[in-house]
Amino acid sequence: xxxxxxxxxxxxxxxxxxxxxxxxxxxxxxxxxxxxxxxxxxxxxxxxxxxxxxxxxxxxxxxxxxxxxxxxxxxxxxxxxxxxxxxxxxxxxxxxxxxxxxxxxxxxxxxxxxxxxxxxxxxxxxxxxxxxxxxxxxxxxxxxxxxxxxxxxxxxxxxxxxxxxxxxxxxxxxxxxxxxxxxxxxxxxxxxxxxxxxxxxxxxxxxxxxxxxxxxxxxxxxxxxxxxxxxxxxxxxxxxxxxxxxxxxxxxxxxxxxxxxxxxxxxxxxxxxxxxxxxxxxxxxxxxxxxxxxxxxx
Amino acid sequence: xxxxxxxxxxxxxxxxxxxxxxxxxxxxxxxxxxxxxxxxxxxxxxxxxxxxxxxxxxxxxxxxxxxxxxxxxxxxxxxxxxxxxxxxxxxxxxxxxxxxxxxxxxxxxxxxxxxxxxxxxxxxxxxxxxxxxxxxxxxxxxxxxxxxxxxxxxxxxxxxxxxxxxxxxxxxxxxxxxxxxxxxxxxxxxxxxxxxxxxxxxxxxxxxxxxxxxxxxxxxxxxxxxxxxxxxxxxxxxxxxxxxxxxxxxxxxxxxxxxxxxxxxxxxxxxxxxxxxxxxxxxxxxxxxxxxxxxxxxxxxxxxxxxxxxxxxxxxxxxxxxxxxxxxxxxxxxxxxxxxxxxxxxxxxxxxxxxxxxxxxxxxxxxxxxxxxxxxxxxxxxxxxxxxxxxxxxxxxxxxxxxxxxxxxxxxxxxxxxxxxxxxxxxxxxxxxxxxxxxxxxxxxxxxxxxxxxxxxxxxxxxxxxxxxxxxxxxxxxxxxxxxxxxxxxxxxxxxxxxxxxxxxxxxxxxxxxxxxxxxxxxxxxxxxxxxxxxxxxxxxxxxxxxxxxxxxxxxxxxxxxxxxxxxxxxxxxxxxxx
Numbered sequence: 001x002x003x004x005x006x007x008x009x010x011x012x013x014x015x016x017x018x019x020x021x022x023x024x025x026x027x028x029x030x031x032x033x034x035x036x037x038x039x040x041x042x043x044x045x046x047x048x049x050x051x052x053x054x055x056x057x058x059x060x061x062x063x064x065x066x067x068x069x070x071x072x073x074x075x076x077x078x079x080x081x082x083x084x085x086x087x088x089x090x091x092x093x094x095x096x097x098x099x100x101x102x103x104x105x106x107x108x109x110x111x112x113x114x115x116x117x118x119x120x121x122x123x124x125x126x127x128x129x130x131x132x133x134x135x136x137x138x139x140x141x142x143x144x145x146x147x148x149x150x151x152x153x154x155x156x157x158x159x160x161x162x163x164x165x166x167x168x169x170x171x172x173x174x175x176x177x178x179x180x181x182x183x184x185x186x187x188x189x190x191x192x193x194x195x196x197x198x199x200x201x202x203x204x205x206x207x208x209x210x211x212x213x214x215x216x217x218x219x220x221x222x223x224x225x226x227x228x229x230x231x232x233x234x235x236x237x238x239x240x241x242x243x244x245x246x247x248x249x250x251x252x253x254x255x256x257x258x259x260x261x262x263x264x265x266x267x268x269x270x271x272x273x274x275x276x277x278x279x280x281x282x283x284x285x286x287x288x289x290x291x292x293x294x295x296x297x298x
Numbered sequence: 299x300x301x302x303x304x305x306x307x308x309x310x311x312x313x314x315x316x317x318x319x320x321x322x323x324x325x326x327x328x329x330x331x332x333x334x335x336x337x338x339x340x341x342x343x344x345x346x347x348x349x350x351x352x353x354x355x356x357x358x359x360x361x362x363x364x365x366x367x368x369x370x371x372x373x374x375x376x377x378x379x380x381x382x383x384x385x386x387x388x389x390x391x392x393x394x395x396x397x398x399x400x401x402x403x404x405x406x407x408x409x410x411x412x413x414x415x416x417x418x419x420x421x422x423x424x425x426x427x428x429x430x431x432x433x434x435x436x437x438x439x440x441x442x443x444x445x446x447x448x449x450x451x452x453x454x455x456x457x458x459x460x461x462x463x464x465x466x467x468x469x470x471x472x473x474x475x476x477x478x479x480x481x482x483x484x485x486x487x488x489x490x491x492x493x494x495x496x497x498x499x500x501x502x503x504x505x506x507x508x509x510x511x512x513x514x515x516x517x518x519x520x521x522x523x524x525x526x527x528x529x530x531x532x533x534x535x536x537x538x539x540x541x542x543x544x545x546x547x548x549x550x551x552x553x554x555x556x557x558x559x560x561x562x563x564x565x566x567x568x569x570x571x572x573x574x575x576x577x578x579x580x581x582x583x584x585x586x587x588x589x590x591x592x593x594x595x596x597x598x599x600x601x602x603x604x605x606x607x608x609x610x611x612x613x614x615x616x617x618x619x620x621x622x623x624x625x626x627x628x629x630x631x632x633x634x635x636x637x638x639x640x641x642x643x644x645x646x647x648x649x650x651x652x653x654x655x656x657x658x659x660x661x662x663x664x665x666x667x668x669x670x671x672x673x674x675x676x677x678x679x680x681x682x683x684x685x686x687x688x689x690x691x692x693x694x695x696x697x698x699x700x701x702x703x704x705x706x707x708x709x710x711x712x713x714x715x716x717x718x719x720x721x722x723x724x725x726x727x728x729x730x731x732x733x734x735x736x737x738x739x740x741x742x743x744x745x746x747x748x749x750x751x752x753x754x755x756x757x758x759x760x761x762x763x764x765x766x767x768x769x770x771x772x773x774x775x776x777x778x779x780x781x782x783x784x785x786x787x788x789x790x791x792x793x794x795x796x797x798x799x800x801x802x803x804x805x806x807x808x809x810x811x812x813x814x815x816x817x818x819x820x821x822x823x824x825x826x827x828x829x830x831x832x833x834x835x836x837x838x839x840x841x842x843x844x845x846x847x848x849x850x851x852x853x854x855x856x857x858x859x860x861x862x863x864x865x866x867x868x869x870x871x872x873x874x875x876x877x
Contacts, residue, residue, distance in 0.1 A: 049710040070707035071715035081545035085552020280557040
């Protein structure tokens, strides 16, 4: 009999899916994201118990339940700090954040910029459907100008947020955009994001088939194109220019792929405690060490 | 009690605190007891600040009423502090900077010393006038100047020999100044003592208790906990400054979930931001410790002043119901113990533990004989053994005692999803498509019961959830909690000397409470409630738990801590008008 240990390929191909029936609507982009994430994990072959998937709240928060790894579905907008705590405590974990546009760019928007500048090795996948789905269709921070939703029945009069330029300017070291209509391409972006050392964000155009009648699969397919070799992801200015193309072209052209990548030391590589090893593996202080700190006050 | 109250008064930026700290250390090393407190404002330069040091032959329980030695660094110091001077008080003032015409030279001993001139001559640094003054205070106290030299050496040696030398020179100039000579004679007992504030004791206690992760956003008066962890990172506990308090508590939950002992700290405003996450920790059963160092509220309130008005807030914060523990340490020793105990309780019962501090106990300084390191025992609670779950782990097993063995990410075979939604034993949601379906309605009830059963388990397994009684047979009993306990202890001693029999019932733990035992302790006694808030929150908690209504109340909410003598007077009034 051949065990998994003797057959690395079999190990690598093991699915990470939990088999729990997803709650997403048929046709929801999040199904593809789930598939792409599973594919990325399968190709990387990371030990199941070492994977922690952290979600916020919204349709996207069903994601951890689709996996048989460790998972958390936490609070609306708060997945990033939760993920930071876990990653700092145990750097051996592969920590993946999965959220939505309301969750990550709206209520949790403040955390994103700090996450980006901290460069902690976490991969953040944002299912961006330009709408609040689970609350049945209100305008989100990425809803387009003029979008008619339940909260903007006469058309949205706020300009949408550009998550890509935000992430690049705030210091994220891996910034990509995928499309739920192309799960194979998305899987590659997620896989490379996980492999990237530092904070990775993958914004995913993930259509909401129930509440967003504007940004549909067809709408995206007419606009989306893949970045090719002519784009240099190590050039920050060029990356910003590409990230602006959506707006500059009045949403006629929407590039997907890797916009920006930069190798910088991560937070954990610089922190004096973690450099010595995972927090959870470090011993409790000895009586002598405790006495030492108390004696400072004599 | 034989004690001397020294108050140094000046402006923010004058460096009162560091020179005051020198005096407390010298005294504590020489076997005196010390109790120090500072009054400051939420500004960086200017304004009026004071630092009062009580030096005593016996253990003092407050910083003392009245001033025996005043060091006045400017005119405000004379004007604002003169009403507190005791008869025959010594007033050291900078002749060029303050005039004392308002003070009766027959009533007080006025000592002009050109502090600034001496500072400039000895060190070329104006800030050293404090140290000149401390030297003079030591002269009046009859202390040995060589003791100060040793403290200066150990405090400033890192900053270089020049800093050490100029401190020593400045102090000696004050000590030897014409007319400065022994006026008081306090005798130390020869025991060297530690001097520190409550936040430091708490931080060290948490460190001793295995705290590996502390997250916070700066907020007075909790900030010095952060400073302690930041300065001691090399000792192996990670400090993470967060972008806000929501992030601080979520990071703490993340670290605790992953298996590191974790704590966060803030004041009321930050605690308000943490509330949603507190409920999340309750729901996912994350073992976290949250420190709320209360300040005068509501809203921004008085940032540098004290109050005990977050008690009910801490007990009830969050939507829904879940077990939690609320404690409020009463002494420096308990602040130290709270750190380790809270982490143990959090992991033993897999629930949030809230430590209620306040500006007074967080920031006042006391001398402490020693800390009981033997009492620090680390108990990590029920942890599942690897593999037992076979990949589909019942993290939230409906355990009889409510405490299900937990696993941490990284442990093979024990994978599960923790969630803020209501869930079943596996962590699978009973919301969404399962919500309202009979078996899942049943599961919601069972899971809530399971969590809430932990309260019964706590009460059965621990002996801590009752108040302490001092002098059970006394005629009247003060009832209080947290930081006010020390002042109540002093008031009790003062009243005893006056022949008034008053005992003390004080609470360290406030939630949960052993209702029967608490009721038994309180029953049949003449009770006087003492708290620093308007609505008598402790009295409300007692009413809720025991049905006993305490009608006699001494409540203070002006931002200042209640002192022993002040309280003793109010207790006499309360007894005279006892309802």
